[in-house]
Amino acid sequence: MRKIGLLALLMILVGFSGFAQQSERNHAERFEQLGTMLRSPNVYRTASGAPGHLYWQQKADYVIDVELNDDNQSIKGAETITYYNNSPDVLTYLWIQLDQNQRGKDSETPKVTESSISRGMSLRQLQGILWHSDDYAYQLLDIKDENGNALPVALNQTMMRIDLPQPLKSGESFKFSIDWTFNIHDRMSFIGGRPGYEFFEEDGNYLYTMAEWFPRMAVYSDFEGWQNKQFLGRGEFALVFGDYEVNITVPADHMVGATGELQNAGDVLSSTEMDRWNKAKETFDAPVVIRTQEEAEKLEKGKSKDKKTWSFKAENVRDFAWTSSRKFIWDAMAVEQGGKNVMAMSYYAKEANPLWGQYSTRVVAHTIKSYSAHTFDYPYPTAISVEASNGMEYPMICFNYGRPDKDGTYSEAIKNGMIGVIIHEVGHNFFPMIVNSDERQWTWMDEGLNTFMQFMAEQEWDRNFPSRRGPAHKIAAYMRSDQSVLEPIMTNSENIIGFGPNAYAKPATALNILRETIMGRELFDFAFKEYARRWMFKHPTPEDLFRTMEDASAVDLDWFWRGWFYGTEPVDISLEQVAWYKLDNRTPKDRKADEEKAAKLDETNVSREANKGDVPQTFVEADPATRDFYATYNPFTVTSEDQKTYDDFVKSLSPEEKKIWESNLNFYELKFKNVGGLVMPIILEWQYADGSSEIERIPVNIWRLNEKEVTKVFAKEKEVVQVVVDPLRETADIDESNNYWPRQMLPSRFELYKRSNAVRGASTGSNPMKKAQNRK
Incomplete structure (x- = not known):
């Protein structure tokens, strides 16, 4: 065998071999550019991924007065909307989102949800089938223009069209008002959802989380016109930026937290609370408790019949949410961010202490710092966390x-x-409240990006934080699922089976792989920041993210977006075969000695060994006449001709060739098979006979001419005892058993346990703190 020019290689050891038969085509589309799969760039969105020179977006300002009825759990409100048409188009109607209608008696949500009966049915399951008899939809009272004239409307489930009295031209605005009321539902019941109330039976009080609570403008954009897709409960929101003035009337003993800044603190807070609030504004090291648990517990015992109105203002936000309860403890601290102070705050009932008092506001402050470092300085004045046995986000x-x-x-x-x-x-707050993607169409653009940012913030909070999503190997179980239950990340929210893995975990994992494995932290961080800064307070699309990441890094990522975001193939790179070669640079003497050993070994067999005893003398041994030249010839003797040929060859070598000749390198030929289909870099750990090891990375382009199998030779000074593919588990490889040479048996473990169901957010499993307390 001849390899590397004139240098002969002798194969010493052949490891695992055998490839599955290939189809005729092994060079498909995995490395083709996305091309027409992406929207064409234009004057609004450039080919670089940045907003174009004629980029535009609409604006909607709100003035809202709302009153909470704590006796019958309802609200009534009146809002005035000023809608600005910044588009180049003439509009003849406007679309309004009525998300509360999703909880109405005639909602389509239960109608399009599969259901079945089993031998054991919980009451909650049965209620879900029956839906509910109470109507929690909007009751629209008046819809008028600014002159008090009624406006014609058309209702379609969770969307309402307002027909304009005259066309709204580019650059013009239209002011109108809507009065409404609705009954607030118990979000702890089978209806669930993001907003609603929680009733605390022990003290007879309510905790309200008011979201999606007012008619909101739908988005009209350059890339899809009106986003008026119906709200079925999963796909969240596409919303318009604007300024808000909101007056919230509640029982006088309630504490209110909301989007924006409180405008009349002196009217609604006690003098003691005002002093604490002012102190919190100048405290950066720990939260200041503004309303204490003791004070909240006193308020729980009496229900004021008086009312107070809390006034808030918020600029350049896409939504407004608020919370109200007499049960609330309130603490706050300042966070210096971008040359200004941001107030990190928490509202929580006594049921959440001591956990929330110790951690919540500190976590808010940490999150603002972590996310800002990776994107842009947090621009809003406040950031609030409310304990509500829930998990949902709104501006601030x-x-x-x-x-x-x-x-x-x-x-x-x-x-x-x-x-x-x-x-x-x-x-x-960063994704999608500021980088304002369309959640109803592309859940992953906010949930996936935010889950990726969450992973980084968790690891910056605690080096040993047990992050559920982000590390590549944790998505492997989902990616090895049957293809019948998988969809590409680029799938509409309502059409996804594995919603959490698909919209949260897989895109977060993909971004983490981009940062750690494909691009490297420096290139990724710069490009990701560029995307966040380009599109803060704007409406990005997936194309804008994809193009910006490439534009700002000079890394061709079309293969990555195609595989991870438009496909469902998993990663499974198998190390199929390893062959070990050495340069045949032996002297004639050494070569003859090795050949003699090999010949003797080759001639050894069981019959020959047995004949040493059974055949006392062979014919040749008995008859000298049968002996000729070869009876005494030794083919393993080094001749002068052998030595001269060797010496002449060595003398003919150039210095570079002689260096290789004398290197005594080990050559390892590795064959890889792309079993899963999703192309990825090949990452190898070489473990050597002397106990040392190293990691070597082969770029993904190794697959560009053959996407099914590739062969690569590696030269090593040391002798290799083991090769491991993806040793740090960074590519989401779904089958690690074929990542080893020599092969290893990896056990699959099973566990026997009983599972108990618990309310979301309640303690489950082992509680060593309780056990330790009981031992005292």
């Missing part, structure tokens, strides 16, 4: 879970779950 305010047991103890799992959900929901 979010609702989260995490309650200890009644004795104040909690499991480590519930603590970490609480910290993780607060990071996630506060983080949503």
Whole structure:
């Protein structure tokens, strides 16, 4: 065998071999550019992924007065909307989102949800089939223009069209008002959902989380016109930026938290609370408790019949949410960010202490710092976390879970779950509250990006934080699922079976792989920041992200977007065969000696060994006449001709060739098979006979001419004893058993356990804190 020019290679050892038969075609489309799969760039969105020179977006300003009825759990509101047509188009109607209608008696949500009967049915399951008899949809009272004239409307489930009295031209605005009311539902019931109330039977009080609570403008954009897709409960929101003035009337003993800045603190807070609030504005190291648990517990015992109105203003936000309860403890601290102070705050009932008092606001502050470092300085004045056995986000305010047991103890799992959900929901201020993607169409653009950011923030919070999503190997179980239940990431929210893995975990994993394995942190961080900065307070599409990441890094990623976002193939790179070669640079003497040993070994067999005893003398041994030249000839003797040929060859070598000749290198020929289909870089760990090891990375382009199998030779000074593919588990390889040479048997373990169901956010599993407390 001749290899490397004139240098002969002798194969010493052949490892595992055998490839599955290939189809005729092995060079398909995995490395083709996305091309027409992406929207064409234009004057609004450039080919670089940046907003174009004629980019535009609409604006909607709101003035809202709303009153909470704590006796019958309802609200009534009146809003005035000023809608600005910044598009180049003439509009003859407007679309309004009525998301509360999704909870009405005639909602399509239960109609399009599969259901079945089993031998054992919980009451909650049965209620879900029956839906509900109460109507929680909007009751629209008046819809008028600014002159008080009624406007013609058309209702279609969760969308309402307002027909304009005259066309709204580019550059013009239209002001109109809507009065409404609706009954608030119990979000702890089978209806669930993001907003609603929670009733605390022990003290007879309610905790309200008011979201999706007012008619909101739909988005009209350059890339899809009106986004008026119906709200079925999963696909979240596409919303318009604007300024808000909101006046919230509640019982006088309630505490209110909301999007924006409180305008009349002196009217609604006691003098003691005002002093604490002012102190919190100048405190950066720990939260200041503004309303204490003791004070909240006193308020729980009496229900004021008086009312107070809390006034808030918020600029350049896409939505508005609020919370209200007399049960609330309130704490806050300042966070220096971008040359200004941001108020990190938490609202929680006594049922959440001591966990929330110790962690919530600190986690809010940490999240603002972490996300800002990876994107842009947090621009809003406040960031609020509300404990509500929930998990949902809105501008400057979010609702989260995490309650200890009644004795104040909690499991480590519930603590970490609480910290993780607060990071996630506060983080949503960045995606999509500021980088304002269309959640109803592309859930992954906010959930996936935010889950990736959450992973980084969790690891910056605690080096040993048990992040559920982000590390590549944790998505492998989902990616090895049957193809019948998988969809590409680029799938509409309502059409996804594995919603959590597909819209949260897989895109987060993909971004983490981009950062750690494909691009490297420096290139990725610069490009990701560029995307965030380009599209803050704007409406990006997937194309804008894909193009920006490439434009700012000079890394061709079309193969990556195609595989990870438009496909469902998994990663499974198998190390099929390893062959070990050595340069045949032996002297004639050494070569003859090796050949003699090999010949003797080749001639050894069981019959020959047995004949040494059974055949006392062979014919040749008995008859000298049968002996000729070859009876005494030794083919393993080095001749002068052998030595001269060798010496002449060595003298003919150039210095570079002689260096290779004398190197004594080990050559390892590795054959890889792309079993899964999704192309990825090949990452190898070489473990050597002397106990040392090294990691070597082969770029993904190794597959560009053969996407099914590739062969690669590696030269090593040391002798290799083991090769491992993807040793740090960074490519989401779904079958690690074929990642080893020599092959290893990897056990699959099973566990026997009983599972108990618990309310979201409540302690489950082991609680060592409780056990330790009981031992005292």
